[in-house]
Amino acid sequence: MVNLLNSDKLSYRSTQELKNELLDLVKDKDTEALKSKVLFYQNELLPYFEELSKRNPHPVVENQIPIVLGVWTPVWSTIPFHDVLPGRIHSSSYQIFHADGLYANIARYAPGQQSSLLKQVSAKLPAYDLMVMQKYEVKNNQWYIQNVGIFQAFRSRDIPLTIDDADEWFTNVVNTKIKDKYQNGELPSTLKLENLDRNTVRKLEKTYLATPALEHVYVDNDLRLVKTQREQNQRPSYTIAIRRR
Known part of the structure; x- marks a missing residue:
């Protein structure tokens, strides 16, 4: 009521x-x-x-593509995958849409950085940057999403992951690891992840093998309300994202 x-x-x-x-x-x-x-x-x-x-000013899905191009940050979400690793830095979490039909969810994880007790100890450890790359297209007035790859990098905590850094990493991975296979329709079928525990790898593999559904409940130039569903029998997740660039 x-x-x-x-x-x-x-x-x-x-x-x-x-x-x-x-x-x-x-x-x-x-x-x-x-x-x-x-x-x-x-x-x-x-x-x-x-x-x-x-x-929603853009209910026709094919008209949403030019609107979403650019860089967004999810400020709130019920997607479990976002916190598959501890220590996510929310201000360094990005969704980057390129015009070539690829987009990436990129986040920095620095376990212990939120705790004053653990901060001194964890400061000597590297930060872990994670990228989930996906391809997108519109079919029958619906977003069609396919996972392309999951990539990782270990970097210094002293150097923040900026929008430019994240976008450059995204572009570099596309050019060096994805471009030829993507253009030929050959996408990686397995994940190659290092220095992660087996339980985390299994979670990432499950995410990678899924074909998620995506719907913009609302989208304009500076706000996106997104409904996603990894599998048909799974509870829908909701994300609020704001434009960063």
Whole structure:
């Protein structure tokens, strides 16, 4: 009943007001436990998603592609994969869409950096940068996503992962490891990951082998509300992303 009342009230607000309120609601909440975030979506965010979906300025999927090109950061999400490794630095998490039909989810992980107790010890350890690259296209007014590869790099914690660094890494991997195979329709069938425990590798492999579904509940030049589903029998995940470039 609360959601119905909220939805009725929200219908009288401007789109910009709804966007601002939604971002205020999720501020500093992306580090909460997944179960808490799922409940938070159901109890608090769902009315905003529903109301903004009615105002989506780009409901035709093929028209969404030029809108999403560029760099985005997920400020809140219920995708379990985002925290498959500990210590994700949220300000260094990027979704980069290129015009060649490829995009990458890139994040830096620095375990222990949030804890003052562990910070001195972990400061000597390298940061771990993870990239999940995917290809995208539109078929029958739907996004079609296929995983291309998962890549990793160990780097100094003292040097932040900037947008330029992430985009350069993405472009370099495409040119040196993906381009020829991608153009010939030959995508890697197995993962080659090093220095990760077997349990984490299995999680990454499961993600890589899936064919996820993606839908923009709402998308404009600076905000994306995204519904994704790794498998048909899996609970949908929701992501709020803001444009960085």
